[in-house]
Amino acid sequence: GRLVLQAGANVQDTCVMHGFPGTDTVIEHDGHIGxxxxxxxxxxxxxxxxxxxxVIMDNATIGESAIVAAxxxxxxGMEVPPRVLVAGVPAKVMRALSAQEIQWKxxxxxxYKDLAVRSLNTMREVPALAxxxxxxxxxxISAEVKPLIERKQAQAKAAGD
Structure with missing residues (x-):
C-alpha cells in the first residue's frame, strides 16, 4: 500500500510503516511518530x-491531537477519539488531554521540524574524528524544550513554594 506523510509529519528512527496492497498508511499534518x-x-x-x-494496526484511526502512550x-479497527490519551496492551482510552499536554506535543x-531545517541549512562534509x-x-536548543514530566515537576515545585 501507499505511505502518505503530510506536511510537518515527523517519523523517528527505526519506525516501520507498512500496509496491505491497496491500502494507505497515512500520517496527517504534524503527526509525530516516536x-x-x-x-x-x-x-x-x-x-x-x-x-x-x-504498534498501530490495520484500519485503526488515531484522532486529531490524540496521544498513544509508548x-x-x-x-x-480501533477509532481513537481526538484529544485523548490511550495506553495499554490492548490500548484503552485513559483520559482527555489537557491543553498543556497538547501544547507540549x-x-x-x-x-524536530526546526532541527531538520537547521541541519539542511548547515550540513557540510567534514573529515571523520579519530x-x-x-x-x-x-x-x-531552547532550554524550554524538555520532557513533559520535568515541566510538571517544576510547576508542582513552584506551586508548593
Missing part, C-alpha cells in the same frame, strides 16, 4: 503523537 513505532495500514490524525515502540498496542514536533574532542560543543 522511535521504533510500527504503523500498519492505519491513519494517524493531525497533530497526533504515537509514542515510542507503540509501547501501547492499538488493535485493528505541538512544541516538541516544532522543535577520537572525541575534549570540550566538544553540544547542539544548542
Amino acid at each position: 522511535h521504533g513505532a510500527v504503523l500498519h495500514g492505519c491513519r494517524i490524525g493531525r497533530n497526533a503523537l504515537v509514542g515510542m515502540n507503540a 509501547s501501547s498496542f492499538v488493535k485493528a 505541538s512544541e516538541g514536533t516544532q522543535t 577520537e572525541v574532542e575534549p570540550g566538544r560543543k553540544r547542539l544548542e
Whole structure:
C-alpha cells in the first residue's frame, strides 16, 4: 500500500510503516511518530503523537491531537477519539488531554521540524574524528524544550513554594 506523510509529519528512527496492497498508511499534518513505532495500514490524525515502540494496526484511526502512550498496542479497527490519551496492551482510552499536554506535543514536533531545517541549512562534509574532542560543543536548543514530566515537576515545585 501507499505511505502518505503530510506536511510537518515527523517519523523517528527505526519506525516501520507498512500496509496491505491497496491500502494507505497515512500520517496527517504534524503527526509525530516516536522511535521504533510500527504503523500498519492505519491513519494517524493531525497533530497526533504515537509514542515510542507503540504498534498501530490495520484500519485503526488515531484522532486529531490524540496521544498513544509508548509501547501501547492499538488493535485493528480501533477509532481513537481526538484529544485523548490511550495506553495499554490492548490500548484503552485513559483520559482527555489537557491543553498543556497538547501544547507540549505541538512544541516538541516544532522543535524536530526546526532541527531538520537547521541541519539542511548547515550540513557540510567534514573529515571523520579519530577520537572525541575534549570540550566538544553540544547542539544548542531552547532550554524550554524538555520532557513533559520535568515541566510538571517544576510547576508542582513552584506551586508548593
